[in-house]
Amino acid sequence: MLPAMFDMVCVMSILAAIFENRNATAEPMKKMVCALLLLLAVPVVSCRQRGQEFFEESVRRDQWERSTGLASCGDGGWRPIYFGPERIFGIWPAGPNDVFAAVVPDGSSQPAVLHFDGATWSPIFCDKTATEIWGTSPKDVWAIGGGIAHYDGISWTPAAEDITKTLAHAGSVGAARCGGLNGIWGASASDIFAVGVCGVILHYDGAGWSLTQMDPAEHLYRVWGLTGRDVYAIGWCDEGCEPEEAIILHYDGSGWSTFGGAEQLKTLTSGRIADVWGSSAADIYFAGDGIFHYDGTSVTAMKTPAPRMSKYDRLGGTTMDGQVMRAKGFRPPTQHRIWSIWGTSATNIYAIGEKAYIFEPPVLLHYGPDGVWREVDSGRLTVELGRVTGSSPKDVYVVGDVGGYRTIILHYDGKPCEKQPSETPGILQRLMFWR
Numbered sequence: 194m195l196p197a198m199f200d201m202v203c204v205m206s207i208l209a210a211i212f213e214n215r216n217a218t219a220e221p222m223k224k225m226v227c228a229l230l231l232l233l234a235v236p237v238v239s240c241r242q243r244g245q246e247f248f249e250e251s252v253r254r255d256q257w258e259r260s261t262g263l264a265s266c267g268d269g270g271w272r273p274i275y276f277g278p279e280r281i282f283g284i285w286p287a288g289p290n291d292v293f294a295a296v297v298p299d300g301s302s303q304p305a306v307l308h309f310d311g312a313t314w315s316p317i318f319c320d321k322t323a324t325e326i327w328g329t330s331p332k333d334v335w336a337i338g339g340g341i342a343h344y345d346g347i348s349w350t351p352a353a354e355d356i357t358k359t360l361a362h363a364g365s366v367g368a369a370r371c372g373g374l375n376g377i378w379g380a381s382a383s384d385i386f387a388v389g390v391c392g393v394i395l396h397y398d399g400a401g402w403s404l405t406q407m408d409p410a411e412h413l414y415r416v417w418g419l420t421g422r423d424v425y426a427i428g429w430c431d432e433g434c435e436p437e438e439a440i441i442l443h444y445d446g447s448g449w450s451t452f453g454g455a456e457q458l459k460t461l462t463s464g465r466i467a468d469v470w471g472s473s474a475a476d477i478y479f480a481g482d483g484i485f486h487y488d489g490t491s492v493t494a495m496k497t498p499a500p501r502m503s504k505y506d507r508l509g510g511t512t513m514d515g516q517v518m519r520a521k522g523f524r525p526p527t528q529h530r531i532w533s534i535w536g537t538s539a540t541n542i543y544a545i546g547e548k549a550y551i552f553e554p555p556v557l558l559h560y561g562p563d564g565v566w567r568e569v570d571s572g573r574l575t576v577e578l579g580r581v582t583g584s585s586p587k588d589v590y591v592v593g594d595v596g597g598y599r600t601i602i603l604h605y606d607g608k609p610c611e612k613q614p615s616e617t618p619g620i621l622q623r624l625m626f627w628r
Contacts, residue, residue: 271557271569271591275314275602279305281592282338283325286584289606291331295323295338296600306336306344318342318349327377327385337374337387341395341402353395353402360393360404371407375414375428380421386444388413388426394442394449406449411440417469422446425477429465439466439481454492461485461494467532472539480531484544484566497558497566499527500549529556533580536560541586543569545578557581557591 279296286292290311306318306326324338332346339361341352360372371391379385383399392408394416411428418424424444439459441452452458458466464482471477475489484495529546536542542560555578557569583589587607595601 270608271603271605273601274309274604275600276595277314277600279307279600280594281580281600281602283323283327284580284582284590284592284602285326285328285334286582286588286590287328287331287334288584289588292590293326293328293334294602295326295336297324306349318344325375325377327379329379329382333382335377335379335385335387337377337389339373341374341387356395356402356404360391360407371409376416376426378416378418378424380418380424384421386416386418386424386426388416388428392428392440394426413440413442415468418444419471419474423474425452425469427466427469427479439464441466441469441479454487457492458485461492464530467530468534470534470536470542472536476539478534478536478542478544480534480544480546482530483528484531484534495566497528497531497544498568500529531556531558532578533582535581535583535589537583537586543581543583543589543591545581545591548577555591555593 275294277296281294281296283295284292285294290309292309294307294309294314296305296307305316306323307314308317318336323336323342326334326336328334328344332344334344336342336344336349340354340357342349343352344350357372357374372389372393374387374389374393374395376389377385377387379397383397385397387393387395387397387402390412392406392411392413393404394406394413395402396405397403411430413426413428415428416424416426422445426440426442426444426449428440430438430440439455439462441455441458442449443452458479462482462485466479466481468480469477471487475487477487477489478495479485479487479492484497486493486495529549531544531546533546534542534544540560540562544558544560544566546556546558548556557578558566559569560566578591578593580592581589583605587605589605591603591605593601593603
């Protein structure tokens with residue numbers, strides 16, 4: 194719209210200069226107006242150019258997928274729907290054909306929000322705010338990161354600019370500046386929470402955003418809740434504490450306090466807690482160096498499948514954390530670090546984690562009615578997975594990191610998918626992406 198407006202106004206200003214050639218100020222005014230509108234149009238042109246780059250990349254991606262087997266799916270029905278040059282930090286599906294993803298590109302262009310309509314991906318927003326995304330409907334979507342922006346189904350509008358700008362000058366935690374937002378979740382369109390660096394917790398009440406809490410010693414990473422009066426914020430401590438000490442806060446409708454089971458959880462794990470999800474107040478799951486369950490009274494560690502070593506790992510001789518397998522005193526990893534957990538009920542939960550071995554299959558776990566965590570077949574890829582979410586039991590998405598700022602998204606719709614024909618991969622491709 195702005196480029197068209199730019200052309201129209203410039204033409205009008207030129208005509209004005211012609212008809213009023215005796216006015217000495219017409220020519221300078223024309224140049225000033227055109228220059229100003231050109232500057233306003235640059236972000237839109239940049240975003241449109243990003244769309245063209247994305248289209249060209251999708252063509253190369255299709256060729257690359259078929260040459261490496263990425264177009265195929267596993268026996269479990271997980272089908273790759275995206276492979277691109279960006280690193281996706283957040284994804285929110287409104288439904289099977291209505292998916293929003295917040296991405297950070299390879300450094301040559303701006304962060305953006307991509308939208309999937311069931312057939313194609315396209316950029317719908319280019320701005321610094323897009324590192325996490327959440328919404329209540331396709332016409333009520335929030336993108337956060339260096340700021341906050343809202344999408345009403347037509348256009349994006351900045352929000353809470355005064356708060357985020359003030360926080361940005363309040364200091365930093367390591368390389369991250371205060372005000373950088375990492376997680377967002379809401380109980381409704383008028384009851385939304387966002388968390389970030391310096392222990393920042395923001396709340397939206399339907400009219401505007403407000404700062405409810407801040408602690409420079411904390412780094413909050415995720416926020417999730419059952420209702421607006423039962424919300425969890427998780428992260429880790431950066432100052433005056435043990436390395437990677439977990440921070441778990443709980444909101445009861447009146448204020449934030451340390452989660453009641455936090456001390457018990459510390460006896461089970463000394464590492465970070467990366468994610469939280471639950472089906473009820475007595476059925477909460479924490480993801481970290483394993484999976485931990487809170488029944489409303491106590492916290493217990495759950496049994497999960499042990500890491501598996503492939504034949505390529507035996508040749509390589511090292512684990513993901515650099516341990517040499519043939520070294521004296523080598524202790525095989527006994528569990529995975531779980532990065533993300535999400536479910537639809539107490540008997541349908543997914544979790545993904547970090548591989549313990551370089552060529553280990555993706556760590557994708559499922560918890561079913563039998564009360565056991567089992568591995569899920571996600572295909573022949575050996576990429577690193579980092580996020581799981583969905584909109585229903587038959588609309589689940591997993592985000593994976595292929596490396597080099599390249600991301601793959603797998604989709605599960607509850608149906609077995611047809612395996613696509615692909616060319617036989619070379620040895621390097623087989624080692625990097627295939628089991």
